[in-house]
Amino acid sequence: xxxxxxxxxxxxxxxxxxVEPSDVLLDTLRGRLGIKSPKVGCDRGDCGTCTVLxxxxxxxxxxxxxxxxxxxxxxxxxxxxxxxxxQKLQVKFHEKNSFQCGFCAPGVILSATELxxxxxxxxxxxxxxxxxxxxxxxxGYEPIIEAIAETAKGK
Ligand code: FES
Ligand code: FES
Numbered sequence: 001x002x003x004x005x006x007x008x009x010x011x012x013x014x015x016x017x018x019v020e021p022s023d024v025l026l027d028t029l030r031g032r033l034g035i036k037s038p039k040v041g042c043d044r045g046d047c048g049t050c051t052v053l054x055x056x057x058x059x060x061x062x063x064x065x066x067x068x069x070x071x072x073x074x075x076x077x078x079x080x081x082x083x084x085x086x087q088k089l090q091v092k093f094h095e096k097n098s099f100q101c102g103f104c105a106p107g108v109i110l111s112a113t114e115l116x117x118x119x120x121x122x123x124x125x126x127x128x129x130x131x132x133x134x135x136x137x138x139x140g141y142e143p144i145i146e147a148i149a150e151t152a153k154g155k
Pocket of ligand 1: 039040041042043044045046047048049050051060061062063
């Protein structure tokens with residue numbers, strides 16, 4: 001199959017890579033670029049463990065083709081630490097012990113980052129909506145939602 005060279009920014013670094021038209025972005029990130037925070041969960045767009053930021057918006061990388069990243073600014077949890085809200089969220093999640101196995105954590109943190117970058121005074125409803133696509137089978141969501149709310153309030 002004919003390959004395409006794509007160029008994009010990944011966590012602030014320029015990347016240039018040959019991909020096949022059918023290559024999935026999640027597999028390219030994990031398998032070829034060594035980026036392991038986006039996880040392989042359902043592999044069909046339901047669980048949110050593969051969440052990454054593309055041009056500041058969360059996407060499910062299991063549903064995106066690698067060619068769609070051409071020209072984009074991609075950020076995964078590995079590179080999100082320079083973002084103000086990501087740092088604050090991580091501190092709060094740690095303080096509150098919000099996760100158990102942590103499998104959902106990268107996706108939740110990026111979804112919460114996107115929310116707080118757009119709306120620094122979210123309601124509980126806004127928070128629930130923002131993380132609705134990130135399934136967590138351990139926590140029942142309460143400690144996650146509380147941590148996001150407290151981060152927004154600067155508590
Ligand atoms: S692995 Fe992408 S949404 Fe589940
Ligand atoms: S902490 Fe285990 S899936 Fe969320």
